[in-house]
Structure formats: C-alpha cells, structure tokens
Amino acid sequence: MAQLETLVETLDFATFHSLNSKIKTKFCESLVTSLGKNGFVKLVNHGLPKDIVQEAFQIANDFFHLPMEKKMLSPHPPSDVPHRGFSPMGMENIGKVTNFGVDETYHSKVALKDMKETYDMGYEHDPVYENIWPPIDVMPKFKPFMQKFWEMCYVVQQEIFEAIAIGFHLNPAILADMHLDQVNEMRLTHYPEIKLADLESDGTSQKTRISPHTDFGSITLLFQDAVGGLEAEDQKVKGVFRPVEAGEIDEMILNAGDCMQFWTGNRIPAARHRVHAPPAKQAPGPDGVQVADPNQVLPERFSIAFFTTPDRNASLQPLNPEWYSEKHSVTMTAGEFQLSRSSGTY
Ligand SMILES: O=C(O)CCC(=O)C(=O)O
Numbered sequence: 391m392a393q394l395e396t397l398v399e400t401l402d403f404a405t406f407h408s409l410n411s412k413i414k415t416k417f418c419e420s421l422v423t424s425l426g427k428n429g430f431v432k433l434v435n436h437g438l439p440k441d442i443v444q445e446a447f448q449i450a451n452d453f454f455h456l457p458m459e460k461k462m463l464s465p466h467p468p469s470d471v472p473h474r475g476f477s478p479m480g481m482e483n484i485g486k487v488t489n490f491g492v493d494e495t496y497h498s499k500v501a502l503k504d505m506k507e508t509y510d511m512g513y514e515h516d517p518v519y520e521n522i523w524p525p526i527d528v529m530p531k532f533k534p535f536m537q538k539f540w541e542m543c544y545v546v547q548q549e550i551f552e553a554i555a556i557g558f559h560l561n562p563a564i565l566a567d568m569h570l571d572q573v574n575e576m577r578l579t580h581y582p583e584i585k586l587a588d589l590e591s592d593g594t595s596q597k598t599r600i601s602p603h604t605d606f607g608s609i610t611l612l613f614q615d616a617v618g619g620l621e622a623e624d625q626k627v628k629g630v631f632r633p634v635e636a637g638e639i640d641e642m643i644l645n646a647g648d649c650m651q652f653w654t655g656n657r658i659p660a661a662r663h664r665v666h667a668p669p670a671k672q673a674p675g676p677d678g679v680q681v682a683d684p685n686q687v688l689p690e691r692f693s694i695a696f697f698t699t700p701d702r703n704a705s706l707q708p709l710n711p712e713w714y715s716e717k718h719s720v721t722m723t724a725g726e727f728q729l730s731r732s733s734g735t736y
C-alpha cells in the first residue's frame with residue numbers, strides 16, 4: 391500500500407499574517423521546505439472565502455452543463471495560443487507536449503487522449519489577448535463573477551510569492567514584482583463521467599482524464615471537487631504517482647510550474663501530475679488487493695486552476711546566482727518560454 395501514501399503537506403496560511411516576524415519567517419521557511427519536497431503543498435486559511443470557491447464551482451457546473459451549441463458561443467480559437475474560451479473534449483491534449491522534461495527511464499512517451507473539456511480566461515485588461523466570454527444572455531453572472539474571483543486569487547498569489555521569497559531569505563518582493571502584468575490564465579475543467587474500462591490502465595486504452603505533465607508557469611493555485619484522481623509524482627521515486635487527496639472544497643493545492651523550478655535551480659521542483667481514476671474507485675479484491683471493476687462509471691469531476699505566469703519580459707534565471715545549474719537554466723524570457731511550451735497542445 392506504499393503506493394497510496396500521501397506526499398502533500400497541509401499548511402495554515404493564516405500564520406503568514408502573524409504580527410510576530412519570527413513566526414511569519416518560520417512559516418515561510420516551512421512553505422519552501424514543503425514545496426521543495428515534491429513541488430506540491432496544500433493551504434488552508436489562504437484568504438479566499440469558502441462561499442466564493444463554492445460559487446466558482448457552481449458557475450463551472452452551470453457552464454459545462456449548457457448544451458454544446460451554447461458552450462460553442464464562446465469557442466477557443468483553433469490554435470494553442472491564446473488560451474481563451476471553451477475547448478470541447480479532444481481539442482487539447484497536454485499529452486502531446488508531455489515530453490518536456492521527460493526521463494524515458496521512468497516516463498512513457500505514449501501520448502494519451504485527455505477526456506476533459508475546459509474554459510480558459512485571462513486578465514481582462516491584458517494588452518495582447520482578449521477574453522472570450524459566454525454571451526451575457528446565456529450566463530449573466532459568469533463574467534462579473536469570474537473577474538471578481540480572478541482579482542481575489544491574484545491578491546493571494548502575490549502573498550504566496552512574498553512568502554516563498556521570505557522563505558528563501560530573498561528580497562520579499564522579488565517574485566511578486568515579476569507578476570505585475572497578470573499574464574495568468576484561469577482554467578475551469580470538467581471531466582465528464584466515464585467508464586473505468588475506458589480509462590488507460592494496461593496500455594490497451596489511450597485515454598486518461600489529464601495526461602502527466604508539468605505546468606508551464608510559476609505556481610498553480612488549484613481547487614478540486616471531492617471526486618479525486620489527482621496524482622503527483624513522488625520526487626524520491628521517479629515514475630511513481632501518489633494521490634493528492636481531495637479535502638474541503640476550498641482547500642487550495644499549490645503546485646510549482648517550470649518557471650519556479652528555473653528560478654530556484656530545482657530547489658522547488660515542477661512536479662509532473664495527472665488525473666486518472668481515484669484509488670477509492672478500485673474495489674478491494676481478495677486479500678485486500680485493489681482490483682478495478684471495469685464496469686464502474688467514474689462520476690464527473692470539476693477543477694479550477696489559476697495558473698500564475700511571469701510577466702512576458704521576465705527573466706527565468708535563478709533568483710540567487712549561486713543556484714545556477716546548467717540543467718535547470720533557460721535563457722529565454724518567460725514570454726518566449728510560455729509560447730514554446732504551449733505550442734502543439736491543440
Ligand atoms: O484537474 C486537476 O485537478 C488538475 C488539472 C491540471 O493539472 C491542469 O489543468 O494543468
């Protein structure tokens with residue numbers, strides 16, 4: 391059962407706001423230590439009210455249950471850039487670019503099909519790309535709510551960056567100052583219900599919920615519903631994915647992206663992660679061994695990701711020159727890197 395061991399620690403972000411600077415610094419150091427283990431950590435008391443997170447999931451639920459022709463009124467462009475609007479199932483396959491950072495000793499290069507549909511938005515005042523909102527008569531609350539939710543997530547994101555910088559004993563503003571243009575993306579994802587037998591388990595099916603990948607940006611603020619199935623790679627046992635268990639709906643999962651790995655010279659790794667069948671859906675067989683019942687239907691699943699992304703002209707060189715390592719270094723700007731990573735996903 392070692393396979394089911396958790397690898398994500400939970401931290402109370404309220405401690406970051408302590409007026410006692412020693413307590414605050416200690417919290418920041420433990421955040422960096424936890425993130426450094428597997429690139430994942432969970433935060434409670436992060437400042438986003440539970441009812442707001444619940445409302446975001448309700449909006450996602452309402453949107454994805456619209457008839458297809460209504461969802462297609464805010465369509466994603468037919469290219470991989472920019473990430474805006476609705477993508478029906480089969481349009482984006484992260485598996486196609488999953489080879490970034492792949493170590494073939496541990497990772498399969500087989501491109502799986504992602505059984506998901508998504509809605510993407512960016513910063514409403516982004517000078518480069520416009521949002522593609524559902525028409526107001528289709529979903530009147532969608533745009534005003536999502537803009538408000540974005541602003542709230544941005545405030546928390548900047549606090550988290552400050553905490554990480556303090557945890558490394560760097561200038562507290564060093565990371566936040568590279569995120570002033572809000573190049574971020576917010577993604578609502580719906581994984582429709584699916585027969586367990588249709589999901590890849592033994593190489594015969596090529597489908598999963600989302601293929602193993604690293605996120606391209608700085609750090610992702612992720613919320614998941616109670617269904618489960620999210621897994622992250624154990625950094626000590628490459629190739630082994632362990633569950634990131636679902637907690638309360640407002641529990642925030644933080645996971646580091648490629649840029650954080652570059653800035654920290656791999657002190658915070660961008661962990662590969664995926665969404666597949668949750669272990670709880672695998673019926674216990676003889677001797678307690680988990681055996682999947684292929685006739686089971688996995689319920690639909692929702693997640694919300696706020697992909698924090700560096701300003702387009704930001705450097706990806708290590709925050710501390712002493713952390714330089716050739717393996718984890720790129721000379722591209724953050725904007726160039728994002729374009730190179732997105733290319734080929736659609
Ligand atoms: O649905 C999830 O929990 C994770 C989604 C994800 O990893 C992504 O969209 O990058």
Ligand SMILES: [Fe+2]
Nearest residue numbers: 603604605663
């Ligand atoms: Fe991801």
